[in-house]
Amino acid sequence: MAAARALMVSRLAAASAFAPLPSRLRPPAPVGRTPFPRAALHSSAPRPAARVALVLSGCGVYDGTEIHEASAILVHLSRGGAEVQIFAPDVPQMHVIDHTKGQPSESETRNVLTESARIARGKIADLATLSAANHDAAIFPGGFGAAKNLLCCIAPVLAAKVLRGVEVTVGHEQEEGGKWPYAGTAEAIKALGAKHCVKGVAEAHVDLKNKVVTTPAFMCETALHHIHDGVGAMVKKVLELTGK
Incomplete structure (x- = not known):
């Protein structure tokens, strides 16, 4: 990446070294054709x-x-x-x-x-x-x-219900003194033939094969900003999977 960046900089520097000729010295444009603006060479279509x-x-x-x-x-x-x-x-x-x-x-x-x-x-x-x-x-x-x-259960279990063998997370698999009060949900996921992956509340799990992203969110008893961070990690991964 560094090499490509350096090459790009050198090309831009070279291009800027050649100032345009005065209009009286420029060759006339071919009949019936519009001169191609130089700025268009460096433009790109906006990402959808x-x-x-x-x-x-x-x-x-x-x-x-x-x-x-x-x-x-x-x-x-x-x-x-x-x-x-x-x-x-x-x-x-x-x-x-x-x-x-x-x-x-x-x-x-x-x-x-x-x-x-x-x-x-x-x-x-x-x-x-x-x-x-x-x-x-x-x-x-x-x-x-x-x-x-x-459907039949909380959000990650929706994926487990309809996608055989999908990988999802609802956090941890033990209640850990009440920090994960719904930890038993992991067993429901396994019973549906899906794979449960242990993750922290601020993390997201990505199943690349099925293009499914999950995060524990309020499955964990914790501060709201940790929930927000986990949701952010999930959304970021979802948008990356779209390729846009």
Whole structure:
């Protein structure tokens, strides 16, 4: 890389040493042809932005999408220059949780798409309209809504459910005194035929074969900024896999 950089610098220096001739001394341009501007030789087309689908499952950790995870993902996607479109299924929630008590609110019913629109600030589409051909990647934030309103368990387990032998992480495999309260999820992943990879909360695991990236996030009881860092590592790897 250093050699290539040095070569490029020397070429630019040589080019700048030849000042353009005065217009009265320049040869006339061929008839019917427009002189090619020298600046165009050094221009390049802008890189296309990665098109990412963000799939939500409601609004709230116990019955929908974990809001901090979704927000962190959106921040890192914005910083990475991605084009984001948000989706959620237009279906009733499995149930509604009173988050002040951590208990079901028996008298309430809510719609997953309507609730997810709170996080999306209204810019959201029905999950049924999502087409893989229109996106380079899809990201599923965690939260119990991924289990209750999308498929069978929390977000990394979605991949384990549909991709046989996929490698994912939900963090550590032992509770370690309560630091990893959902460590048992790793066994559920293995039972589905997937491989669980132990990772720290600020890390992301990349399955290059299946192009799946996962991070523990709130599977760990830790400070919010560590969760944010792990989400950032995941988003960075996702954007790298898109090649954009």
